[in-house]
Amino acid sequence: MSAESSGGQTPVEYIQHHLTNLSVGEGFWSLNIDTLFFSIGLAVLFGWIAKKVGDSLDPDNPKGMQNVLEVIVEFVDSQVKDSFQGRNPLIGPLALTIFVWIILMNAMDLIPVDLLPWLASLIGIHYLKVVPTTDLSATFGMSFSIFALIMFYNFKVKGPAGFAKMFLFHPFSANNVVVKIILMPFNILMTTIEEIAKPVSMGLRLFGNMFAGELIFILIAILPFWIQWIPGGIWAIFHVVVITLQAFIFMLLTIVYLSIAHQSQDDH
Incomplete structure (x- = not known):
């Protein structure tokens, strides 16, 4: 559906409409209902399929x-x-779980951009974003959950003393006690930045790539109906690679960061 046929909206209004979440509340306390609905729904779908396959496993055939x-x-x-x-x-x-769940959420981008919002409008829902990973709150929610696990295993594996040493004596170290004390504030600052950068970069990378992909689909939808099929089809084929790659990168970084958290202080 092109912007010209979508309720007389201008292209700018059309884009803004498709980039607006269905939300309740205001500011920091607002909840994006569509993000919650689709992310939880896809998680339930994945669990249901996995259970159904698990209940009917046939190792021979x-x-x-x-x-x-x-x-x-x-x-x-x-x-x-x-x-x-x-x-x-x-x-x-x-x-x-991370790999499959992110693929499912990313794959919502392959549904025609006007289809689900149009169906939602029939029951009085005027705003609907269907790709959870184009919502920064969703990608940060996942990445900071991983960050919590990283901190938990850093503390569990290294112990309280090793966890403290990670911040006090890394990345700069010295043999002289006085120099060690002088370097402590810098080590705390640098290690804190290093650790926080992990979830921030993970969340921003996933959000940025998927938001850009969604925006391109919306821009293609602005074109006349008889033109948009060619660029839309080409972009959809390419976007399948982006969908899978972003899920893989998020999963791999999770594994690597948790592996580092399981190392002893000497290894670290």
């Missing part, structure tokens, strides 16, 4: 969705084995 899930599980398992140094039964399921 795998087919259909079982084949797809086995390929994904083997791929994620190989990434965990290659990138995670240590043993933790949480890492594999966590990496698998």
Whole structure:
């Protein structure tokens, strides 16, 4: 649907409309209902499919969705084995969940941009963003959840003393006690920035790439109906790569950062 046929909106109004979340509340306390609905809904869908396949496993004659899930599980398992140094039964399921969940959320970008908002308008919903990963609150929510795990395992593996040393004596170290004390404020500042940069960069990278992809689809939708199919089809094919790559990068960084958190203070 082009902007000209969408309720007489100008292109700018059309773009702004599609980039506006369905929200309640104001400011910091606002909740994006559409982000919550689609992200939770896709998580439930993933869990339901996984349970259904798990209840009907056929190791001798795998087919259909079982084949797809086995390929994904083997791929994620190989990434965990290659990138995670240590043993933790949480890492594999966590990496698998992140990878599949982000792919599902990203893939919502492949649905025609006007379809779901138009259906929502029929029941009185005037704003609807269907791609959760184009919402910075969603990507930061995921990345800072990973950050909480990183801090937890840093404290658990290194212990209180090792955790404190990570901030006091890294990245600058010295043999002289006086120099060590002088460097402590700089080490605390640098390590704090280094740690906070991990979730910030993860969240911004995923958000930025998916927001740009959604914006391009919206710009294509502004074109006349008979023109938009060609650039839309080409971009959709390319965007499949972006969707998968962004999920892979987020998953891999999660594995790597948690692997670093599991290292002892001497290794760190």
